[in-house]
Amino acid sequence: MTGWQITAASVAGLVAVVAFYLGRRPTTLQNAAQDFDMARRTVRSRRNAAAVSGEYLCAASFLGIAGAILADGADALWYPIGFTAGYLVLMLFVAAPLRRSGAYTLPDFVEGRLGSRGIRWFASLITVLIALLYLVPQLQGAQLAVTALLPIPGWAGPAAVIGVVLVTVLGGGMRATTLAQAFQYWLKLFAIAVPTLALCVVFIGTGGQAATGLGTAAPPTLPSDTTVTVDTPVTLEVDAPTRLHAEGVVDGAPADGEVLWSAEVPHQVAAGTTLRLAEGTPTPIVAEAPADNTDWLAPGNDGTWDLLGTYSLLTALLLGTMGLPHILARFYTNPDGRAARRTTLHVVLLIGLFYLFPTLLGALSRLYVPQLLITGRTDAAVLLLPTAMLPGLGGQLIATVVVAGVFSAFLAATSGLVYSVAGVISADLMPERVRDFRVAAVLLALAALGLSLLPRHPDIAHSIAIAFALAASTFCPVLVLGIWWRGLTAKGAAAGMAIGGLAVLAALALDIVSDYTGGWAPVLVERPALLSVPAAFVVTVLVSLASRQAETTMVNSFMLRMHAPDRLGFVTDAAIPRYGRAEERIRLSHGQGRHRR
Known part of the structure; x- marks a missing residue:
């Protein structure tokens, strides 16, 4: 480490x-x-x-x-x-x-x-x-x-x-x-x-400038060359044709090299696949998430x-x-x-x-x-x-x-x-x-x-x-x-x-x-x-x-206890089986352990 x-x-x-x-x-x-x-x-x-x-x-x-x-x-x-x-x-x-x-x-x-x-x-x-x-x-x-x-x-x-x-x-x-x-x-x-x-x-x-601004009608772009290994199967979407390098299984077929993803269809990426994307590439987004920053x-x-x-x-x-x-x-x-x-x-x-x-x-x-x-x-x-x-x-x-x-x-x-x-x-x-x-x-x-x-x-x-x-x-x-x-x-x-x-x-x-x-x-x-x-x-x-x-x-009696003002003194702790009765009010009345605000 x-x-x-x-x-x-x-x-x-x-x-x-x-x-x-x-x-x-x-x-x-x-x-x-x-x-x-x-x-x-x-x-x-x-x-x-x-x-x-x-x-x-x-x-x-x-x-x-x-x-x-x-x-x-x-x-x-x-x-x-x-x-x-x-x-x-x-x-x-x-x-x-x-x-x-x-x-x-x-x-x-x-x-x-x-x-x-x-x-x-x-x-x-x-x-x-x-x-x-x-x-x-x-x-x-x-x-x-x-x-x-x-x-x-x-x-x-x-x-x-x-x-x-x-x-x-x-x-x-x-x-x-x-x-x-x-x-x-x-x-x-x-x-x-x-x-x-x-x-x-x-x-x-x-200067508040990082990659692509959040207000633009485009997906976020990668701030540097990025390598990602997919741990679980995932469906990705892109907002525009995107080139990337893939090693593994993409869209049900083995891949080992550069691939071009279209924006018309989602792309299936199998677990264990490694994707390499260059700096400035629009980020592929998990399906059903907003693809561009405007959305x-x-x-x-x-x-x-x-x-x-x-x-x-x-x-x-x-x-x-x-x-x-x-x-x-x-x-x-x-x-x-x-x-x-x-x-x-x-x-x-x-x-x-x-x-x-x-x-x-x-x-x-x-x-x-x-x-x-x-x-x-x-x-x-x-x-x-x-x-x-x-x-x-x-x-x-x-x-x-x-x-x-x-x-x-x-x-x-x-x-x-x-x-x-x-x-x-x-x-x-x-x-x-x-x-x-x-x-x-x-x-x-x-x-x-x-x-x-x-x-x-x-x-x-x-x-x-x-x-x-x-x-x-x-x-x-x-x-x-x-x-x-x-x-x-x-x-x-x-x-x-x-x-x-x-x-x-x-x-x-x-x-x-x-x-x-x-x-x-x-x-x-x-x-x-x-x-x-x-x-x-x-x-x-x-x-x-x-x-x-x-x-x-x-x-x-229960409804009265719940809704009566506290100062009337109806609050008593319940008798719990195998526990014995809690005598909190008696203890408080003798000044022991008084609640502090």
């Missing part, structure tokens, strides 16, 4: 060591099950907001958004908008009532609101599915980062992330995870903001279907945030509904600030690393951009800072997911919580590791959006209707979650088949939320109306 590669690996290791230290440091303070789980509910709102943001800013935020903007341009701006605006929906409709409900997890809320043990188990199963769909892209992002930076096998990245996460989560508990996540948010913000500002200075210092800058070029895809993506992102298990678990560390809402407001500000920077990096990547459009590995743009814009020591130093943020993103999102979902599995399926929590965490992590080594969708942001779609199609109707409508029944909730979940999983299966059989799936199969979420709401309401019974004292 080169000196730069050794430095990058060392920085990633340093991030892991710091995360491990923060995970182990508070362990001696955690001597009860509730302290282990909910950080004694003494986490400051601002620190909790930083922890929420640290968990939320995952591989899709750090790598995926810049990569999506590099490939899709203005259409990809809906990702940062949706990721941020999802917290506004959460703040308006869910955060405070959910915290007042006294539940610890989404299955706890479902059981407490509907009084059904069976639906709790069903909710736990959906929680695990959402977690796996969210975990796998994190680990595949680690695989991408390792192969882009280091000459080592790709599986080493996911394996390293899982190892650090298990060590941190198993020994630390929620308070340790809070400290680690809060630290990782500020590390990620530093690691994205400083390189972005430095690269903008470099761009302005060169790249203009949203909605594909007409009605493109507009439907945008609406479907926004539906998933806006309504899916409230159904993410590792995010909602954070709000249970707040002492009351008001603190939960305050935390959410801080989160909107923190992640909104963060998302300014990958957007700029995506635009710069279009100018300086357009070769990534050939292979479709656009998610590597953030990692490769610094050395492409600033060759030498300066670019390597900036890239090292980026590496620290990237691995922090992997660790933060993965540890939050493993912790929260392992808690759900152990509470619902296994006795003796702390011991079995560790078993559940290991099993979940290993399952995600195994799935991450399978062939993947090349777009991390797209993969994450599927997890959001599943969350929006299952838990969103139950949360919104359970909080704001007395008529919700267990049968209605179960039917709605089943219909919404099956619709998303069926769409995912069709999309995978489509990827291997010519890419025939329409946009609402790739982004199913526009169909699955309304279907889940309608089914939930209709079945609830058909199975509605007289309101019980339990329902009235």
